[in-house]
Amino acid sequence: MSELRSKAEHTKAIRDLRRLVLVVNTRSRRGRRLYFEALRRLADEGFRPMRTYAVTDPARLPEILDEALGLEPDLLVVGGGDGTLSGAVKHIAHRDVALGVLPLGTTNNFARSLGLPLDLARAVKVLSHGKVADIDLGMAGDTPFANLASFGVSVQVAGTVKPWLKRLLGRAAYPLTALTVLPRHRPFRAYVTVDGRRHELLTHQLNIANGRYHGGWQIAKDISIDNRRLVAYALGSGRRLRLLAETMARAATGRWTSLAGGPFVTGAELLIETDPPLPADVDGEVRLRTPLTIRTVPNGMRVMVPPDFVDT
Known part of the structure; x- marks a missing residue:
């Protein structure tokens, strides 16, 4: 340093x-x-x-x-x-x-x-x-990241979305690609441990945010890239239609206005476990797998x- x-x-x-x-x-x-x-x-x-x-x-x-x-x-x-x-x-x-x-x-x-x-x-x-x-930076294992670590269907979407579709449609290319991936995607159990408390979720998608935006849409207005904490949240339950509905609602309306009004878990350090073990997309790079400790690095x-x- x-x-x-x-x-x-x-x-x-x-x-x-x-x-x-x-x-x-x-x-x-x-x-x-x-x-x-x-x-x-x-x-x-x-x-x-x-x-x-x-x-x-x-x-x-x-x-x-x-x-x-x-x-x-x-x-x-x-x-x-x-x-x-x-x-x-x-x-x-x-x-x-x-x-x-x-x-x-x-x-x-x-x-x-x-x-x-x-x-x-x-x-x-x-x-x-x-x-x-x-x-602040996030740190997934030994890998620093600025915006987001994610697990689940988005990892497949990132590897599937066509460059020409991104050029043509911009950020709309991602939800459209998700429509083709989701029917074959299986839900998984995720365990997020923060400050000694273990949260269990059944979902198709888990995100750990350092920044305020994902997919070009705001996650919540009171998330900050400079507040010494990370925000974990799932999209949908184990039901594909619910994931699709929540994703579309968030994209259209910026659904969650506050951390107090959505399914969020926040903390400076989070242990992420999944069943089965899953790859992590860390700011677009897929090379880590669960279990994985993710922490914030203040003023990094x-x-x-x-x-x-x-x-x-």
Whole structure:
């Protein structure tokens, strides 16, 4: 872990020195189309990037991020979807560099949780006129994540949804793909242990949220990416139709307005067990399995956020 400047000092350095590196996933939904516009808008805000990377092969992203951070920028600007930004999170955690987000993906859950505008022009202005904040990270085993760990039908959906459908329909591609996966999906028993209390659920889907959004829709208004706790919740019971109805209701209405009004379990550390053991989708990466301990890491990463972001 590197020694960190104060957030005020870091913000001032970004505004005065403008030392940034730009990394854009040009395979993301809008990355290729907007890469040159991003360069132009950065120049309009007085930024002259130390280096720019147009990533055409996402498998090279870890290597490129290491190279970019080796230039010691004050601000690492990453353009892409949640998968690209999740990769950046793993590199930036606990370092004296802030992440600047250009939301160029399908659902942009991470950007939404930070209160960032989703259009490129205003997102670039946040880099120039915003502030540095420290936000919490989730930790699934030894894997840091920004937004969500999930178990169940969504893992199959993430592996099934077609790239062309995401490009065509955006976030609506996920519930539509779920309609094709759900008839064959079997419910499972999940056990969530928090503060010594074990909660048992029969469900098709279990989510552990660090951020406020999933699938581009708000989970609850009082969830925060900076409140020192994680939120576990199931969608549906063991009945497929109930899962479908709850998913559609949440998508259409933002059903749960408060943590007090929904099926939530919250805590700083959660032990997740399932019967049968299941793979975990951790911010789009599937390589861990239950049983799994998931905890929050307070102030685990620096980000550039709008001036009105509540930083605790």
